[in-house]
Amino acid sequence: MAFPSQGYTLGDTATEADEARSTWAAVAHAVLEFEPVTMVVDPGELEIARRYLSADIEIVQTPLDDAWMRDIGPTFVYDDDGLAGVDWTFNGWGAQEWATWDLDAKVASYVLQQADVPRIASSIVNEGGGFHVDGEGTVLVTETVQLDPGRNPDATKAQIEAELARTLGATHAVWLPRGLTRDSQRFGTRGHVDIVAAIPSPGVLLLHDQRDPAHPDHAVMQEIESALEGTTDAAGRSWDIRKVPAPATLEDEEGPVDYSYLNHLVVNGGVIACSFDDAHDEEAAAILGDAYPGRKVVSVDARPLFARGGGIHCITQQQPTAP
Template sequence: MTWRMPSETSDQDRIWMAFPPGGYTLGDTPAEADQARSTWAAVAHAALRYAPVTMVIDPDDRALARTYLSADVELVEAPLDDAWMRDIGPTFVVDESGRLGAVDWVFNGWGQQEWATWENDARIGALVAEIAGAEYVASSLVNEGGGIHVDGAGTVLLTETVQLDPGRNPGLRRSDVEAELRRTLGATDPIWLSRGLTRDSERYGTRGHVDIVATIPTPGVVLVHAQRDGAHPDSAVSEQVIRELRDATDANGDRFQIVELPAPEVLRDSEGWVDYSYVNHLVVNGGVVAGTFGDPRDDEALGVLADAYPGREVVGVDARPLFARGGGVHCITQQQPRTARTT
């Protein structure tokens, strides 16, 4: 049996999410908690325009979650530590017969971060796989869905600072990671980027997830975060990533057409340099749910996305509350591809 992760532009059966439970994601005040829950709900309702949405909720939030979510959002109960479904949930794959599979990576709190807890979240991959009726594909690789992007044809983008992180996979070499991604995702052509964005490399970051750096909207084309302001340390990061992508070839042996997605004009928030990124968006059937930032560059970036995904409606959701908590629209969602699910 050969597994393959489809492109995120492939038809989807549903979107999976998790509702933020009590804890550090909610912030320190009732107002901050309401803001977080409202933003998760806004993304869910935007995605619901294009596909069913299933939300995993902590049992303690049974009544509360429904006050934020419409009756059209399906709820599933399970204990949670946090709500980043892209990372705690499975990565869905298909085989040559159209069977649905779900890769359950080892999740250890983004490399055993001292501020993170993950005992409950480490079980969500298996739970979602079972509910989805997918064949369970176990992996010993510590990895998260936000740490990979594929084109569906064999190319995978990843970063050295995530899969080769000593806090995740001590002692593993590139070849070890590549072999596991080939087995689980059908990824024959890995493209290693050297690092992620600056804020994401700091204490509360993921240590370099690729899903705020670059993505492949169609084979042969790569959208890349472009920080144009030299005052921001990500200006140098963007230049480095673009150089690496220019030197790379995809699974077809072709050079990429590189499309730059401009970073917002805002450079800092109360915590320091921001990693606001339009790259971190959700593609769902006939739409794209994109993070916006109340920024002069919002319209330009949404236009780039509309061109990159022709025929899809681009819907913006204010993602500042998500990025303040360490992620974006892509980070809190996980797509389940539409397939003839046989068992």
């Protein structure tokens, strides 16, 4: 994980900064129940971070622009030769005018050095929240991310797929047309898949389900479901689609929300799930529990995260042990 240190993530007031730091810390301590946590902290924030984080959380230091480790950190991969990490090119979610990324673009390499893991450099602009894999060759991507003119303006699907095969070993890409509505607006990622769909096990697809026609994502998810018709995973299996309800909450002060229970983190023996003090929290947690049998579902209030543009999956990046 990375500790929020500056910019829009901290907000404009001391209260907003405390909310951000407290929520990042709550997620870290939820994960700590199951496995070790390392937190990357900007050197200027070290004393503040220590006030929020348990002594059981390892702290390492490097300069940061922001705190979305899923996107700025490496994607860990492994094969018979051992563990490695993919260092994607990062440019602030498509060179967005509000973002800075000179420091964050170096974080993946730093993390790999700290972990003493070989680095696999990638020339494509990509983020960890922009794809999902099943570990058996399948990768979910969205046309609005990997083919974004602000990310990879000259790339074709074939070129993106070749790079995903080289770096991830993912030989079968399933392209979704877009992401959710709020995520497609000014402060969004332009379509990250990790609030739309997830693959909890090969052949199974968890899918965001906006049930209310009054929300624009109701139509978006119909479009995405249509795009999935006839697709399979790398093994040729038709998807066992399990719909996870969107929260009943439809709006905040900025407009339609993109709250999603799909943005969860799988840990050793558990699942760290988003909650929203919402009527659908329990139903969603039960579906996640069924999708990950034998794992304890622990929920953390993710509203402060989504108000800043992401969720639990977005601020974490799992590091497996070597096979």
